Amino acid sequence: MLHPIVIPTIGVLLFLIITPIEIKKERQYLLISIVFFSTYIVPLISLIFLKALGFIDSFQVASIKERKIPLFIMLFIFYLLGKNLINISDFKELGILFFGTNISLAIIYLLFAVKVKSSLHIMSLSSALGFFLIYGNIYSISTIPISIVIILLTGLLASARLQLKAHNTKEVYLGFVIGLLGQFIAYNILQ
Numbered sequence: 001m002l003h004p005i006v007i008p009t010i011g012v013l014l015f016l017i018i019t020p021i022e023i024k025k026e027r028q029y030l031l032i033s034i035v036f037f038s039t040y041i042v043p044l045i046s047l048i049f050l051k052a053l054g055f056i057d058s059f060q061v062a063s064i065k066e067r068k069i070p071l072f073i074m075l076f077i078f079y080l081l082g083k084n085l086i087n088i089s090d091f092k093e094l095g096i097l098f099f100g101t102n103i104s105l106a107i108i109y110l111l112f113a114v115k116v117k118s119s120l121h122i123m124s125l126s127s128a129l130g131f132f133l134i135y136g137n138i139y140s141i142s143t144i145p146i147s148i149v150i151i152l153l154t155g156l157l158a159s160a161r162l163q164l165k166a167h168n169t170k171e172v173y174l175g176f177v178i179g180l181l182g183q184f185i186a187y188n189i190l191q
Contacts, residue, residue: 002157004124008039008101011128014146015094018132020139023090031091038077046073062166064112071109071120078102086190093138096186097131104182108175119167119175125154126176130183 012035016028047070050056056066078098086095104123111118129150136143158172167175 002121002125002153004120005040005043007124007128008098009036011097011131012094014128014132015097015135018135018141018143018146020141021090027090031094035081038081039074042077043070043074046070060166064115064117067117067120068109068112071105071112075102075105075109078105093131093135096134096190097127097183099190100131100183100186101127101179102182103185104178107178107182111174116174117167118171118178119158119161121157121161122154122167122172122175123179123182125150125157126179127183128179129154130180134183134187 009032012032016023016031047056047059047061050069051059055069061067061070079102082095082098082102084095085091085098088095101124104127108118108120108123129147132143132146132150135141136147154176158176161167161172162169
């Protein structure tokens with residue numbers, strides 16, 4: 001439920017719940033469909049093809065080598081979503097969310113060059129946290145309940161990732177910082 005390919009759809013649903021902007025239901029459904037297809041279905045199909053072609057050994061994509069192609073695909077998807085959403089007045093802030101996440105993904109990708117791995121699971125949640133903190137500030141609305149839930153879920157997920165030995169403590173903290181950083185960089189550049 002807290003997989004990085006699910007978080008964008010959850011983030012968009014939360015955005016639609018709290019936004020003070022009146023958005024027609026048809027546009028909301030279209031937005032959710034586009035985001036779900038782009039950030040869940042396309043990556044899932046990509047992983048299936050990459051496994052079938054032998055580029056990855058498992059869907060866990062545990063090693064840095066295996067993460068490169070899937071992460072590059074996500075970079076491309078998030079860039080396209082950000083580029084298109086930022087030009088739609090009702091969804092401009094979502095454009096910032098996707099550009100911010102894209103910046104975080106790019107930082108993680110660049111760290112591969114120095115053999116540093118970070119948690120994409122934690123990065124995706126902290127990216128959502130950064131977005132809702134910024135969004136609440138823009139519209140002077142309280143995002144404290146959402147932020148608290150995200151922080152609690154991040155803690156639970158971080159504990160699970162450590163327990164499963166999928167990451168070490170440094171990789172978890174690094175993912176958290178990179179996720180927040182990407183949102184604040186995007187906001188300061190695009191506002």
